[in-house]
Amino acid sequence: MAEETVDVLIIGSGHSGGMAAKILTEKGISCLMLNAGPVADVHKDTEPKPAYALPFRGFSQPGRLPHVFQSNEFNANTWVDEREVPYTYDPQHPYNWVRVRLFGGRSLFWSRQSFRLSDYEFKGKSHDGFGDDWPIALADVAPYYSRVEAIFRVQGRADGLPQYPDGNFVPDDSPWTGCMQRFIAAGKQMGIPVCKPRNSLGVDGLASSVNLLLPDAFATGKLKAIPNVVVRELSVDKKTGLVNEAHFVDRISRREMSVKARVVVLAAGTLESTRLLLNSRLANSSGVMGHYLADQVYGPGIVCSVPEARDGRATPELIGGGALVPRFRNINSKAKNFIRGYALNVHSSTRPMDPRNFAAYGEELQNKLDSYNGSGFSTSIMGEVLARYENHVSIDQKVVDAWDIPALRIETKYTDNEFNMARDAVDTSIALAEAAGFEVLSRNYDPNPPGYSIHELGTCRMGNDPKTSVLNKWSQSHDIKNLFVVDGASFVSAGWQNPTMTIVALAMRASEYLAEQMRQGNV
Ligand SMILES: Cc1cc2nc3c(=O)[nH]c(=O)nc-3n(C[C@H](O)[C@H](O)[C@H](O)COP(=O)(O)OP(=O)(O)OC[C@H]3O[C@@H](n4cnc5c(N)ncnc54)[C@H](O)[C@@H]3O)c2cc1C
Numbered sequence: 001m002a003e004e005t006v007d008v009l010i011i012g013s014g015h016s017g018g019m020a021a022k023i024l025t026e027k028g029i030s031c032l033m034l035n036a037g038p039v040a041d042v043h044k045d046t047e048p049k050p051a052y053a054l055p056f057r058g059f060s061q062p063g064r065l066p067h068v069f070q071s072n073e074f075n076a077n078t079w080v081d082e083r084e085v086p087y088t089y090d091p092q093h094p095y096n097w098v099r100v101r102l103f104g105g106r107s108l109f110w111s112r113q114s115f116r117l118s119d120y121e122f123k124g125k126s127h128d129g130f131g132d133d134w135p136i137a138l139a140d141v142a143p144y145y146s147r148v149e150a151i152f153r154v155q156g157r158a159d160g161l162p163q164y165p166d167g168n169f170v171p172d173d174s175p176w177t178g179c180m181q182r183f184i185a186a187g188k189q190m191g192i193p194v195c196k197p198r199n200s201l202g203v204d205g206l207a208s209s210v211n212l213l214l215p216d217a218f219a220t221g222k223l224k225a226i227p228n229v230v231v232r233e234l235s236v237d238k239k240t241g242l243v244n245e246a247h248f249v250d251r252i253s254r255r256e257m258s259v260k261a262r263v264v265v266l267a268a269g270t271l272e273s274t275r276l277l278l279n280s281r282l283a284n285s286s287g288v289m290g291h292y293l294a295d296q297v298y299g300p301g302i303v304c305s306v307p308e309a310r311d312g313r314a315t316p317e318l319i320g321g322g323a324l325v326p327r328f329r330n331i332n333s334k335a336k337n338f339i340r341g342y343a344l345n346v347h348s349s350t351r352p353m354d355p356r357n358f359a360a361y362g363e364e365l366q367n368k369l370d371s372y373n374g375s376g377f378s379t380s381i382m383g384e385v386l387a388r389y390e391n392h393v394s395i396d397q398k399v400v401d402a403w404d405i406p407a408l409r410i411e412t413k414y415t416d417n418e419f420n421m422a423r424d425a426v427d428t429s430i431a432l433a434e435a436a437g438f439e440v441l442s443r444n445y446d447p448n449p450p451g452y453s454i455h456e457l458g459t460c461r462m463g464n465d466p467k468t469s470v471l472n473k474w475s476q477s478h479d480i481k482n483l484f485v486v487d488g489a490s491f492v493s494a495g496w497q498n499p500t501m502t503i504v505a506l507a508m509r510a511s512e513y514l515a516e517q518m519r520q521g522n523v
Helices: 015-026 124-128 138-152 178-190 214-219 270-280 362-372 416-435 500-519
Strands: 005-011 031-034 154-156 223-226 229-236 243-250 256-266 301-305 322-325 342-349 376-384 392-400 406-411 439-444 483-485
Touching: 005 015, 015 031, 015 214, 015 256, 015 500, 031 256, 138 500, 178 322, 178 342, 178 416, 214 223, 229 270, 256 270, 256 500, 270 392, 270 406, 301 416, 342 416, 376 416, 416 439
Parallel strands: 005 031, 005 256, 031 223, 256 483
Antiparallel strands: 229 243, 243 256, 301 376, 301 439, 322 342, 342 376, 392 406
């Protein structure tokens, strides 16, 4: 392979790598994609197995996935094994790094909540003075969002709220259930908007790189892809300073290989892209690479019961469905003890109640469970974690992965801003639920550890100033013009929104820019 020079080398096959491959190959550019894990047959491989067929009978092999709260033995092969690819952190401040290395990455399993950032995020500093503005605004990304929403078939309803920008939606004409109508009415009394959620419908139950993006790229005949190879390092041509080669290892045979490339597009997922650049000692003249790690705070919320649905009285007209309360704090007024804001995911369910919601046991507990069955209503926070310089990743020189690649050390913790925001989210949820006439059964004020949202962002942030940012507004390295990072590493701030629509829209925008720069001979 060392003899061949590929036009564009794409590292990673998830949402971001898939979009880069689609755009570049459709412009006639040859691409090689390397991916660290195997190709999965998602439908076949996710068929449930009975517990007796599992070596640990559903209880999981100890030590493989201690930070993946989403894992169990039934889906254990989905996630990156933490013993094979370890990372380190201060035990007082753990980080839940949730990774997928299958071909298609996390796009195979995401929950598909699909939102745009607003200018309250892109221009956050202008609004409240904290952090930095992005070098782009919603108007720059809006045309790309529209095209991405069409590909992913985002279902939604136009709400006309500046903090919850409307998009190019498959219309959501579903009616509200009775309990949601009561929650909406409570929101109106308190000046809090309650909207329809927005989700990617995808095709055949999948909204992934492997079914919505990569087939178009392969159809051009311009894409080659190699699974099961782990990229360990990039190197530069000493004369030009341009990146010119990637060194990688076959994860099974451990054979070392390399490939020369005219352009490298990193799409390995925020922290793996940053780890690769830090291990390569590249593109960090600013010194901010690895810094400003952010995500969303998850966990706090409430569980309620809708009294009219108890004792077998739940009907589909009363119970069920979901809603989204978009950010409403710090828009036109100022919250007293935190900046930025949060959204609430709202769900109603006819499923059995979790026994942990009741301070009872034995017969009394069983009676409660029977009575409350099918009357569930819950809220949970998605809150912006501030992008702070001190929340950062670096290379831990003492720990390596299964292929001797130095591991990442993650140092991040929540501050009063996140804790106060979480408290406000729970207290506001209680006020809304009580105004709607629901009984609040349990409340949780404690955030899950950072990383739990699976939305790690930042660490190679974009900006206009090469002294304070790693990438320019086109996701192109300030230092090395033939190096692009198209995953969530480019984010300047996290926002409350699930980030994937923004990641994919920015990957599309960067790839079109790159194609044009290549056409003009600038890259
Ligand atoms: C359960 C779950 C629910 C989610 N729900 C939502 C949601 O509702 N809404 C939302 O917006 N987002 C959601 N997300 C997050 C979303 O999946 C990610 O934001 C998005 O998929 C990231 O795409 P990516 O291409 O940047 O990275 P990834 O999907 O992580 O892809 C990176 C790829 O790079 C490869 N790679 C890594 N390192 C190397 C290396 N050294 N060499 C070669 N290849 C490498 C990996 O094999 C992987 O396939 C969810 C994620 C999960 C897991």
